[in-house]
Amino acid sequence: MTAPGKRAYVDSHSAPLSTWRSQFARYIQPTTSRPQARTCRRHRPTEDDPTHRLRDATDRRAWTWELRLYRDHPAFDRLRKAYLSHDYAEEIRELLRAGDPRNFEVWSRRLSQGIIESVVPGQSPHHVALDDVSRACG
Amino acid sequence: MSCLVVGQWVVGVLDAAVLSIHAIGRGYAHATNHSEKHGVKQTDRMLGNAGSTYGRCSGRAQALRFLVMTAFEAVLDQALKLPDEEWSKLAASFLNSLEPEDGEELSRGGMGGMVRRARQATPRDLDRRRPPLNPSPAVLRVPILRAEGKVFAEGYPTLVPPSLFMRRLVARESQRQCSSCRGKLWLEPSLYFYVGFSHPSFGDVVLVYEPESFDLDPGGASPFDTVASTSTISSSPG
Numbered sequence: 001m002t003a004p005g006k007r008a009y010v011d012s013h014s015a016p017l018s019t020w021r022s023q024f025a026r027y028i029q030p031t032t033s034r035p036q037a038r039t040c041r042r043h044r045p046t047e048d049d050p051t052h053r054l055r056d057a058t059d060r061r062a063w064t065w066e067l068r069l070y071r072d073h074p075a076f077d078r079l080r081k082a083y084l085s086h087d088y089a090e091e092i093r094e095l096l097r098a099g100d101p102r103n104f105e106v107w108s109r110r111l112s113q114g115i116i117e118s119v120v121p122g123q124s125p126h127h128v129a130l131d132d133v134s135r136a137c138g
Numbered sequence: 139m140s141c142l143v144v145g146q147w148v149v150g151v152l153d154a155a156v157l158s159i160h161a162i163g164r165g166y167a168h169a170t171n172h173s174e175k176h177g178v179k180q181t182d183r184m185l186g187n188a189g190s191t192y193g194r195c196s197g198r199a200q201a202l203r204f205l206v207m208t209a210f211e212a213v214l215d216q217a218l219k220l221p222d223e224e225w226s227k228l229a230a231s232f233l234n235s236l237e238p239e240d241g242e243e244l245s246r247g248g249m250g251g252m253v254r255r256a257r258q259a260t261p262r263d264l265d266r267r268r269p270p271l272n273p274s275p276a277v278l279r280v281p282i283l284r285a286e287g288k289v290f291a292e293g294y295p296t297l298v299p300p301s302l303f304m305r306r307l308v309a310r311e312s313q314r315q316c317s318s319c320r321g322k323l324w325l326e327p328s329l330y331f332y333v334g335f336s337h338p339s340f341g342d343v344v345l346v347y348e349p350e351s352f353d354l355d356p357g358g359a360s361p362f363d364t365v366a367s368t369s370t371i372s373s374s375p376g
Contacts, residue, residue, distance in 0.1 A: 003322055010323050013360050017352045020359035024280075024333070027361050064334035066362040067282060069352050070326045073307045078351040080281055085342040088287065091299040126285055127338040129346055133281055 017067065024065050081132070082116045083125035089118035279349045282331045287342030297343060328357065 015023045084092070096104040110116045119125045284307070286297035309329045320328070331347065 007323055010325070010360060014358045015360075017355050017357040017359060024359070064332040064336050064362045065359055067331040067333070067352065067357065067359045068325065068328035069331065069355055069357040070309065070328055071355060071357075072309050073329055075307050075345065078348045079345060080348055081346045083344040083346070085287070088299055088342045095299060124339045125344045126336070126341050129283065129344040130335065130338055133283070133346065136281070 017069070020065070020067070027065070079115065081114070081129070082110075083129045083132075084116060084118050085125050086119060086121040089116075280333045281349055282333055282347040282351055283336070284329075284331045284345045284347070285336065285341030285343070286345060288340055325358075332362070334362075 092107070096107055107116070111118075117128070119128050286307075307329055309327045317327075320326075331352070
């Protein structure tokens with residue numbers, strides 16, 4: 001595909017952030033009678049599709065809607081939850097012990113409120129997050 | 139009038155290449171594996187329905203175009219009433235039925251060009267004309283995710299623990315590959331988020347935002363699927 005063709009393709013498949021959800025609904029509707037099934041990780045691709053980029057036979061096909069925000073964003077603004085790998089969480093604890101006590105207080109509160117979750121060693125934060133989102137979708 | 143019948147009738151028109159009731163009927167019968175008598179009677183009925191407008195067409199080519207486009211419209215109108223899954227199958231099947239056989243050229247007064255244009259125009263036209271969906275609450279309330287701490291070819295993660303204290307995700311900090319792709323697509327510097335299912339072992343920090351977090355913000359959204367062609371042109375590195 002040529003560069004102008006790619007631009008036209010992106011233009012024709014993009015929606016502004018104010019309206020994207022209706023197009024998202026339309027996008028996932030044809031693939032399943034229960035859109036939330038696909039949204040919530042229960043949709044599996046057909047195993048015989050050679051184009052799937054799978055790590056192994058049990059992996060699922062990645063599919064997303066990419067949202068592009070044209071501005072910086074405060075990380076904790078409208079944050080529902082953050083999942084941290086065990087190594088990251090340990091490093092943050094060390095930084096908090098040695099740093100500003102106010103930071104320590106804020107982070108402790110987030111931990112106690114369940115906004116921040118330290119994922120146990122060996123588990124992928126992303127995997128845990130997707131599982132939680134899946135459960136929340138019903 | 140069923141979509142199937144209209145589709146077969148159009149095939150009959152194309153197959154016959156002659157705009158008479160008998161010729162179209164024979165083409166219809168050939169396309170549908172019915173008797174000629176059945177095809178002619180079916181065609182007679184259909185042309186009777188559209189007779190008044192059909193009669194005003196001057197010249198065979200114009201009438202032929204009118205008939206095919208009328209059939210197109212009728213099929214599309216019917217298809218718009220169907221559930222998405224059935225519609226997709228029907229639209230694909232109908233449009234495929236307009237493809238000429240291998241080696242056959244549709245040279246009847248630019249019919250081939252018209253069919254090609256119709257094929258190109260149809261998906262977008264259908265999309266515009268479809269009634270709005272009522273997305274389920276589950277779809278409307280899907281949280282927005284961002285995976286941080288990813289390591290790319292340059293070897294540096296997108297975010298390390300001290301950065302979390304800065305409490306700000308910065309749009310201008312992005313990978314070279316990402317910036318290059320974004321420039322080619324004329325997209326603005328962006329912060330990337332997603333909904334759906336991404337690689338589950340990717341990233342040391344995953345931030346989950348409320349569904350409506352960015353509804354009032356400038357930005358865009360596009361499907362990004364490892365199977366669809368969008369994956370090859372998306373501006374996101376992740």
